[in-house]
Amino acid sequence: MHENALDRAGILILFAKGTRPDLADVASLLDKADSGIPAHVTHRPDPAEGWLEVLASGLTFDLRGLSPSAPFPCDAMPHVYGFEEGQALNDLEAVQLVASGHIAAGAGLQPVVRMLVNLAANLVLNLPATAVAWPPARTMMEPRYFSRTAFNWLSGGVFPALGLTALETGANGSVTSAGLAHFIGQELQLEARDGESRVDAVKLAIRLVDYLVRQGPLIDRQTIDLGEGPLLAEPSPVGKRVWIWREEA
Structure with missing residues (x-):
């Protein structure tokens, strides 16, 4: 054994x-x-x-x-x-x-x-x-x-972010993953947007988890476009984390 x-x-x-x-x-x-x-x-x-x-x-x-x-x-x-x-x-x-x-x-x-x-x-x-x-x-x-x-x-569908990872919402509305590091070596943190509901923030985080699992770890700062406006993503210099926030118009 x-x-x-x-x-x-x-x-x-x-x-x-x-x-x-x-x-x-x-x-x-x-x-x-x-x-x-x-x-x-x-x-x-x-x-x-x-x-x-x-x-x-x-x-x-x-x-x-x-x-x-x-x-x-x-x-x-x-x-x-x-x-x-x-x-x-x-x-x-x-x-x-x-x-x-x-x-x-x-x-x-x-x-x-x-x-x-x-x-x-x-x-x-x-x-x-x-x-x-x-x-x-x-x-x-x-x-x-x-x-x-x-x-x-x-079969080609979305990664089960609510299962093979977990998503936690902070008091400020941010969404943080748990367990994503098992797949890409990094966790994500999606910063809150004024007026956004918790449900909408989690839905976006689910899509971001799927994106990162498909693409692999984030090495450099980049823009991600999932059809809801550009998102800026940057690997944290401290800890294994990807910071993601909305690009200002």
């Missing part, structure tokens, strides 16, 4: 207490010819160890925390998306899906992240998952919300 998986960014699939799948459950699912899941099991240790290795498009991933072993550790996730208001999210147990083997060092690379997300989105549709957590952004998502936004991104 890969002991340093605790230190790597993996997707956590959360289950109600006592309902985590075991190795046989996952292997049976992936072995089905009509599962539609682009992966198969490549290593099956003693089921009591609670983990297995799968191969998807030439990339290897571990599933850890399977029953009957202890669940994978899961800290509190303050950013919650897709759930009904007041829905209870207590007593959940986690299984981690994480890049392993020769690709572990490149766990933040887009091809690896995209396959990780693809595999997780398929698994949660076929297992009794209650939630999905993404520790780099400290987010927790309703399973169908996660799968829907994931598949939309993987």
